[in-house]
Amino acid sequence: MRMEYVGRWLYNPEGVAEGYLRFEDGVLEEVCLGAAPRESTRSVILPAFVNAHTHVGDSIAYPAPKGTVEEIVGPPDGYKHRVLKASPRDEKVSSMRASIRTMGSTGTAAFIDFREEGVEGVKMVAEALDEGSPRAVVLGRPVGDGVLVNEMDALLKHCQGLGLSAVRDWPLDSLTKMCRITKSQGKLFALHTSEALHENLDRVLALHPDFLVHMTAATDQDLRRCAETDVPVVVCPRSNEFFGIRPDIPRMLRAGLTVALGTDNCMICSPDMLAELQAAYRLSIPKGGLTPAQTVQLATFGGRKVLNAEGKITTEIGVSDDLVAVDVGGADPLLEVVTTARSGDISAVIRGGRLRRP
Structure with missing residues:
Protein backbone atom coordinates (compact mmCIF):
# COMPACT_ATOMS: atom_id res chain seq x y z
CA MET A 1 0.00 0.00 0.00
CA ARG A 2 1.42 3.37 -1.05
CA MET A 3 0.50 6.36 1.13
CA GLU A 4 0.67 9.94 -0.21
CA TYR A 5 -0.12 13.28 1.37
CA VAL A 6 -1.06 16.37 -0.62
CA GLY A 7 -1.49 19.93 0.63
CA ARG A 8 -1.05 22.06 3.72
CA TRP A 9 -4.13 24.27 3.47
CA LEU A 10 -7.78 23.63 2.61
CA TYR A 11 -9.86 26.37 1.01
CA ASN A 12 -13.31 27.28 2.27
CA PRO A 13 -15.54 30.27 1.36
CA GLU A 14 -14.11 32.24 4.29
CA GLY A 15 -10.44 31.64 3.45
CA VAL A 16 -8.15 28.73 4.31
CA ALA A 17 -7.54 26.38 7.21
CA GLU A 18 -4.66 24.02 7.86
CA GLY A 19 -5.37 20.66 6.32
CA TYR A 20 -4.30 18.06 3.77
CA LEU A 21 -5.43 15.06 1.74
CA ARG A 22 -4.44 11.47 2.46
CA PHE A 23 -4.25 9.01 -0.44
CA GLU A 24 -3.81 5.25 -0.47
CA ASP A 25 -2.68 3.85 -3.81
CA GLY A 26 -3.86 7.00 -5.55
CA VAL A 27 -7.34 6.96 -3.99
CA LEU A 28 -8.41 9.82 -1.71
CA GLU A 29 -9.20 8.22 1.65
CA GLU A 30 -9.44 11.20 3.97
CA VAL A 31 -9.67 14.99 4.07
CA CYS A 32 -7.73 15.88 7.23
CA LEU A 33 -7.80 19.07 9.28
CA GLY A 34 -4.71 20.28 11.11
CA ALA A 35 -0.99 20.40 10.43
CA ALA A 36 0.15 18.29 7.49
CA PRO A 37 2.89 15.65 7.71
CA ARG A 38 6.34 16.87 6.73
CA GLU A 39 6.26 14.89 3.46
CA SER A 40 3.02 16.53 2.30
CA THR A 41 3.27 18.93 -0.64
CA ARG A 42 3.30 22.67 0.03
CA SER A 43 -0.04 23.20 -1.70
CA VAL A 44 -3.41 24.80 -1.12
CA ILE A 45 -6.36 22.52 -1.92
CA LEU A 46 -9.21 24.18 -3.81
CA PRO A 47 -12.47 22.83 -5.19
CA ALA A 48 -11.78 22.16 -8.86
CA LEU A 307 -25.16 24.45 -12.25
CA ASN A 308 -27.44 23.96 -9.24
CA ALA A 309 -30.29 23.02 -11.58
CA GLU A 310 -28.39 19.87 -12.47
CA GLY A 311 -27.23 19.14 -8.92
CA LYS A 312 -24.27 16.97 -9.88
CA ILE A 313 -21.29 19.04 -8.74
CA THR A 314 -20.65 19.27 -5.01
CA THR A 315 -19.87 22.44 -3.06
CA GLU A 316 -18.02 20.97 -0.07
CA ILE A 317 -14.52 19.54 0.08
CA GLY A 318 -14.92 15.80 0.62
CA VAL A 319 -13.37 12.54 -0.50
CA SER A 320 -15.63 12.23 -3.56
CA ASP A 321 -15.18 15.82 -4.76
CA ASP A 322 -13.16 17.15 -7.68
CA LEU A 323 -10.23 19.10 -6.26
CA VAL A 324 -7.08 20.86 -7.39
CA ALA A 325 -3.76 21.36 -5.58
CA VAL A 326 -1.83 24.56 -6.30
CA ASP A 327 1.77 24.71 -5.08
CA VAL A 328 2.62 27.90 -3.19
CA GLY A 329 5.80 29.26 -1.66
CA GLY A 330 4.69 32.05 0.66
CA ALA A 331 2.71 32.43 3.86
CA ASP A 332 -0.51 33.67 2.18
CA PRO A 333 -1.57 30.84 -0.15
CA LEU A 334 -4.76 32.45 -1.49
CA LEU A 335 -3.02 35.72 -2.30
CA GLU A 336 -0.47 33.73 -4.24
CA VAL A 337 -3.24 31.87 -6.11
CA VAL A 338 -4.87 35.12 -7.27
CA THR A 339 -1.65 36.95 -8.17
CA THR A 340 1.46 34.96 -9.06
CA ALA A 341 0.58 31.25 -9.36
CA ARG A 342 0.69 29.77 -12.84
CA SER A 343 -0.83 26.68 -14.39
CA GLY A 344 2.54 24.95 -13.95
CA ASP A 345 2.05 25.29 -10.19
CA ILE A 346 -0.96 22.95 -10.34
CA SER A 347 0.66 19.82 -8.99
CA ALA A 348 -2.37 17.56 -8.66
CA VAL A 349 -5.92 17.23 -9.90
CA ILE A 350 -8.28 14.98 -7.96
CA ARG A 351 -11.20 13.74 -10.03
CA GLY A 352 -13.71 11.21 -8.74
CA GLY A 353 -11.55 10.62 -5.68
CA ARG A 354 -8.48 9.62 -7.70
CA LEU A 355 -5.16 11.45 -7.80
CA ARG A 356 -3.98 12.63 -11.20
CA ARG A 357 -0.88 14.57 -12.14
CA PRO A 358 -1.25 17.22 -14.89
Missing part, protein backbone atom coordinates in the same frame (compact mmCIF):
# COMPACT_ATOMS: atom_id res chain seq x y z
CA PHE A 49 -12.80 25.03 -11.10
CA VAL A 50 -16.06 25.37 -12.99
CA ASN A 51 -15.53 27.24 -16.25
CA ALA A 52 -19.02 28.68 -16.53
CA HIS A 53 -18.78 30.03 -20.08
CA THR A 54 -16.71 28.74 -22.99
CA HIS A 55 -16.82 28.64 -26.77
CA VAL A 56 -14.52 25.70 -27.48
CA GLY A 57 -15.58 25.70 -31.13
CA ASP A 58 -13.66 28.97 -31.52
CA SER A 59 -10.38 27.16 -30.88
CA ILE A 60 -10.00 26.72 -34.65
CA ALA A 61 -9.98 30.52 -35.07
CA TYR A 62 -7.05 31.21 -32.71
CA PRO A 63 -5.59 33.80 -32.57
CA ALA A 64 -8.34 36.36 -33.08
CA PRO A 65 -7.51 39.70 -34.70
CA LYS A 66 -8.36 42.91 -32.91
CA GLY A 67 -11.81 44.32 -33.54
CA THR A 68 -15.12 45.13 -31.95
CA VAL A 69 -17.41 42.55 -30.38
CA GLU A 70 -19.60 42.71 -33.47
CA GLU A 71 -16.68 42.35 -35.90
CA ILE A 72 -15.10 39.39 -34.11
CA VAL A 73 -17.96 37.33 -32.64
CA GLY A 74 -21.20 38.86 -33.93
CA PRO A 75 -23.48 36.50 -35.89
CA PRO A 76 -23.83 35.66 -38.70
CA ASP A 77 -20.74 37.13 -40.39
CA GLY A 78 -18.28 38.02 -37.62
CA TYR A 79 -14.71 36.73 -37.87
CA LYS A 80 -15.32 33.56 -35.86
CA HIS A 81 -18.43 32.60 -37.83
CA ARG A 82 -16.56 32.96 -41.11
CA VAL A 83 -13.75 30.73 -39.83
CA LEU A 84 -16.20 28.12 -38.53
CA LYS A 85 -17.95 27.93 -41.91
CA ALA A 86 -14.65 27.60 -43.78
CA SER A 87 -12.92 25.05 -41.52
CA PRO A 88 -12.94 21.25 -42.03
CA ARG A 89 -14.88 19.31 -39.43
CA ASP A 90 -11.96 17.15 -38.28
CA GLU A 91 -9.79 20.22 -37.70
CA LYS A 92 -12.52 21.81 -35.59
CA VAL A 93 -12.85 18.67 -33.45
CA SER A 94 -9.08 18.43 -33.03
CA SER A 95 -8.78 22.04 -31.90
CA MET A 96 -11.67 21.58 -29.45
CA ARG A 97 -9.98 18.50 -28.00
CA ALA A 98 -6.79 20.47 -27.36
CA SER A 99 -8.72 23.19 -25.50
CA ILE A 100 -10.65 20.65 -23.42
CA ARG A 101 -7.39 18.92 -22.48
CA THR A 102 -6.01 22.29 -21.37
CA MET A 103 -9.00 22.69 -19.07
CA GLY A 104 -8.47 19.25 -17.59
CA SER A 105 -4.77 19.81 -16.90
CA THR A 106 -5.37 23.23 -15.32
CA GLY A 107 -7.90 22.10 -12.75
CA THR A 108 -11.32 22.49 -14.37
CA ALA A 109 -13.93 19.93 -13.29
CA ALA A 110 -16.75 21.11 -15.56
CA PHE A 111 -17.35 23.63 -18.30
CA ILE A 112 -20.47 25.15 -19.80
CA ASP A 113 -20.03 25.49 -23.53
CA PHE A 114 -22.10 27.63 -25.91
CA ARG A 115 -21.88 25.67 -29.15
CA GLU A 116 -22.98 27.00 -32.51
CA GLU A 117 -23.61 24.99 -35.71
CA GLY A 118 -26.73 23.15 -34.60
CA VAL A 119 -26.81 19.39 -33.99
CA GLU A 120 -23.47 18.88 -35.76
CA GLY A 121 -21.90 21.49 -33.51
CA VAL A 122 -22.84 19.75 -30.27
CA LYS A 123 -21.86 16.35 -31.68
CA MET A 124 -18.38 17.74 -32.34
CA VAL A 125 -17.93 18.57 -28.65
CA ALA A 126 -18.90 15.01 -27.70
CA GLU A 127 -16.31 13.67 -30.14
CA ALA A 128 -13.65 15.96 -28.68
CA LEU A 129 -14.03 14.55 -25.16
CA ASP A 130 -11.55 12.02 -23.76
CA GLU A 131 -12.16 9.56 -20.94
CA GLY A 132 -10.54 11.94 -18.43
CA SER A 133 -12.06 15.17 -19.77
CA PRO A 134 -13.85 17.66 -17.53
CA ARG A 135 -17.61 17.28 -17.51
CA ALA A 136 -19.10 19.11 -20.50
CA VAL A 137 -22.41 20.92 -20.13
CA VAL A 138 -23.14 21.77 -23.75
CA LEU A 139 -25.69 24.42 -24.65
CA GLY A 140 -26.46 24.24 -28.36
CA ARG A 141 -27.79 26.78 -30.81
CA PRO A 142 -30.04 26.30 -33.86
CA VAL A 143 -28.72 27.11 -37.31
CA GLY A 144 -30.41 30.31 -38.52
CA ASP A 145 -33.24 32.19 -36.84
CA GLY A 146 -36.21 30.40 -38.40
CA VAL A 147 -36.66 27.92 -35.56
CA LEU A 148 -38.54 24.68 -36.26
CA VAL A 149 -39.90 22.44 -33.51
CA ASN A 150 -38.37 19.27 -35.01
CA GLU A 151 -34.99 21.01 -35.29
CA MET A 152 -35.17 22.02 -31.63
CA ASP A 153 -36.14 18.51 -30.52
CA ALA A 154 -33.23 17.02 -32.47
CA LEU A 155 -30.80 19.57 -31.02
CA LEU A 156 -31.92 19.13 -27.41
CA LYS A 157 -31.52 15.35 -27.65
CA HIS A 158 -27.78 15.92 -27.91
CA CYS A 159 -27.16 18.70 -25.38
CA GLN A 160 -28.15 20.08 -21.99
CA GLY A 161 -29.93 23.20 -23.22
CA LEU A 162 -29.60 26.35 -25.32
CA GLY A 163 -26.92 29.04 -25.16
CA LEU A 164 -27.86 31.99 -27.35
CA SER A 165 -26.27 35.21 -28.50
CA ALA A 166 -27.89 38.54 -27.59
CA VAL A 167 -31.67 38.92 -27.81
CA ARG A 168 -31.26 41.54 -30.55
CA ASP A 169 -29.86 38.81 -32.83
CA TRP A 170 -33.13 36.83 -32.84
CA PRO A 171 -36.75 37.48 -33.88
CA LEU A 172 -38.97 37.69 -30.80
CA ASP A 173 -41.19 34.82 -31.92
CA SER A 174 -38.15 32.56 -32.40
CA LEU A 175 -36.80 33.46 -28.96
CA THR A 176 -40.13 32.74 -27.32
CA LYS A 177 -40.47 29.41 -29.12
CA MET A 178 -36.92 28.32 -28.27
CA CYS A 179 -37.38 29.23 -24.64
CA ARG A 180 -40.71 27.40 -24.37
CA ILE A 181 -39.41 24.19 -25.96
CA THR A 182 -36.20 24.20 -23.90
CA LYS A 183 -37.97 24.82 -20.60
CA SER A 184 -40.62 22.19 -21.36
CA GLN A 185 -37.82 19.62 -21.51
CA GLY A 186 -36.29 20.78 -18.23
CA LYS A 187 -33.10 21.98 -19.89
CA LEU A 188 -30.93 25.06 -19.37
CA PHE A 189 -31.61 28.31 -21.23
CA ALA A 190 -28.99 31.07 -21.20
CA LEU A 191 -28.05 34.16 -23.20
CA HIS A 192 -25.34 36.76 -23.72
CA THR A 193 -26.68 40.07 -22.40
CA SER A 194 -25.43 43.68 -22.25
CA GLU A 195 -21.82 42.94 -23.16
CA ALA A 196 -20.71 46.05 -25.07
CA LEU A 197 -24.15 47.66 -25.45
CA HIS A 198 -26.94 47.98 -22.89
CA GLU A 199 -29.96 45.81 -23.66
CA ASN A 200 -33.53 45.98 -22.42
CA LEU A 201 -33.61 43.61 -19.46
CA ASP A 202 -37.41 43.25 -19.54
CA ARG A 203 -37.16 41.35 -22.81
CA VAL A 204 -34.39 39.16 -21.42
CA LEU A 205 -36.00 38.30 -18.08
CA ALA A 206 -39.33 37.55 -19.79
CA LEU A 207 -37.55 34.45 -21.14
CA HIS A 208 -36.76 33.23 -17.59
CA PRO A 209 -33.09 32.45 -18.31
CA ASP A 210 -31.16 30.14 -16.00
CA PHE A 211 -28.18 32.48 -16.19
CA LEU A 212 -26.80 35.39 -18.21
CA VAL A 213 -23.33 36.01 -19.61
CA HIS A 214 -21.46 39.34 -19.33
CA MET A 215 -23.87 42.09 -18.10
CA THR A 216 -20.91 44.49 -18.26
CA ALA A 217 -23.06 47.28 -19.75
CA ALA A 218 -25.92 46.68 -17.29
CA THR A 219 -27.30 49.38 -15.00
CA ASP A 220 -27.39 49.09 -11.21
CA GLN A 221 -31.12 48.49 -11.49
CA ASP A 222 -30.52 45.66 -13.98
CA LEU A 223 -28.11 43.99 -11.57
CA ARG A 224 -30.51 44.29 -8.66
CA ARG A 225 -33.34 42.80 -10.73
CA CYS A 226 -31.19 39.80 -11.65
CA ALA A 227 -30.35 39.34 -7.98
CA GLU A 228 -34.02 39.60 -6.98
CA THR A 229 -35.03 37.01 -9.59
CA ASP A 230 -32.12 34.67 -8.74
CA VAL A 231 -30.53 34.86 -12.19
CA PRO A 232 -26.75 34.32 -11.89
CA VAL A 233 -24.30 36.18 -14.11
CA VAL A 234 -21.13 34.75 -15.65
CA VAL A 235 -18.34 37.27 -16.19
CA CYS A 236 -15.38 36.79 -18.56
CA PRO A 237 -12.70 39.34 -17.53
CA ARG A 238 -9.97 38.50 -20.06
CA SER A 239 -12.36 38.42 -23.00
CA ASN A 240 -13.90 41.69 -21.81
CA GLU A 241 -10.44 43.23 -21.54
CA PHE A 242 -9.62 42.13 -25.11
CA PHE A 243 -12.58 44.21 -26.32
CA GLY A 244 -11.73 47.20 -24.12
CA ILE A 245 -14.49 46.44 -21.60
CA ARG A 246 -13.83 46.54 -17.84
CA PRO A 247 -16.17 44.33 -15.81
CA ASP A 248 -17.19 45.70 -12.41
CA ILE A 249 -17.46 42.52 -10.36
CA PRO A 250 -17.49 44.31 -6.96
CA ARG A 251 -20.58 46.26 -8.11
CA MET A 252 -22.27 43.01 -9.12
CA LEU A 253 -21.56 41.43 -5.74
CA ARG A 254 -22.81 44.53 -3.91
CA ALA A 255 -26.07 44.17 -5.86
CA GLY A 256 -26.45 40.68 -4.38
CA LEU A 257 -25.76 38.75 -7.58
CA THR A 258 -24.40 35.24 -7.81
CA VAL A 259 -21.32 35.71 -10.02
CA ALA A 260 -19.28 33.01 -11.74
CA LEU A 261 -16.30 33.15 -14.11
CA GLY A 262 -15.81 31.84 -17.62
CA THR A 263 -12.94 32.02 -20.09
CA ASP A 264 -15.24 32.72 -23.08
CA ASN A 265 -13.85 32.41 -26.62
CA CYS A 266 -10.92 30.02 -27.01
CA MET A 267 -9.70 32.07 -29.97
CA ILE A 268 -9.15 34.99 -27.55
CA CYS A 269 -8.20 33.40 -24.22
CA SER A 270 -6.79 30.03 -23.21
CA PRO A 271 -9.40 28.09 -21.19
CA ASP A 272 -7.27 28.38 -18.04
CA MET A 273 -9.37 29.28 -15.00
CA LEU A 274 -6.36 30.17 -12.87
CA ALA A 275 -5.49 32.90 -15.38
CA GLU A 276 -9.15 33.97 -15.43
CA LEU A 277 -9.51 34.37 -11.68
CA GLN A 278 -6.25 36.33 -11.59
CA ALA A 279 -7.65 38.69 -14.24
CA ALA A 280 -10.82 39.06 -12.15
CA TYR A 281 -8.73 39.99 -9.10
CA ARG A 282 -6.51 42.43 -11.02
CA LEU A 283 -9.26 44.18 -12.99
CA SER A 284 -11.38 44.60 -9.86
CA ILE A 285 -8.74 46.61 -7.98
CA PRO A 286 -9.77 49.99 -9.52
CA LYS A 287 -13.43 49.12 -8.76
CA GLY A 288 -12.91 48.63 -5.03
CA GLY A 289 -11.28 45.22 -5.16
CA LEU A 290 -12.06 41.64 -4.23
CA THR A 291 -10.53 39.61 -1.44
CA PRO A 292 -8.53 36.56 -2.51
CA ALA A 293 -11.21 34.31 -0.97
CA GLN A 294 -13.97 36.09 -2.92
CA THR A 295 -12.00 35.71 -6.13
CA VAL A 296 -11.46 31.98 -5.72
CA GLN A 297 -15.13 31.62 -4.85
CA LEU A 298 -16.10 33.06 -8.26
CA ALA A 299 -14.15 30.30 -10.02
CA THR A 300 -15.37 27.48 -7.78
CA PHE A 301 -18.61 27.91 -5.86
CA GLY A 302 -19.93 30.55 -8.29
CA GLY A 303 -19.93 28.10 -11.18
CA ARG A 304 -21.40 25.39 -8.99
CA LYS A 305 -24.32 27.65 -8.17
CA VAL A 306 -24.93 28.23 -11.88
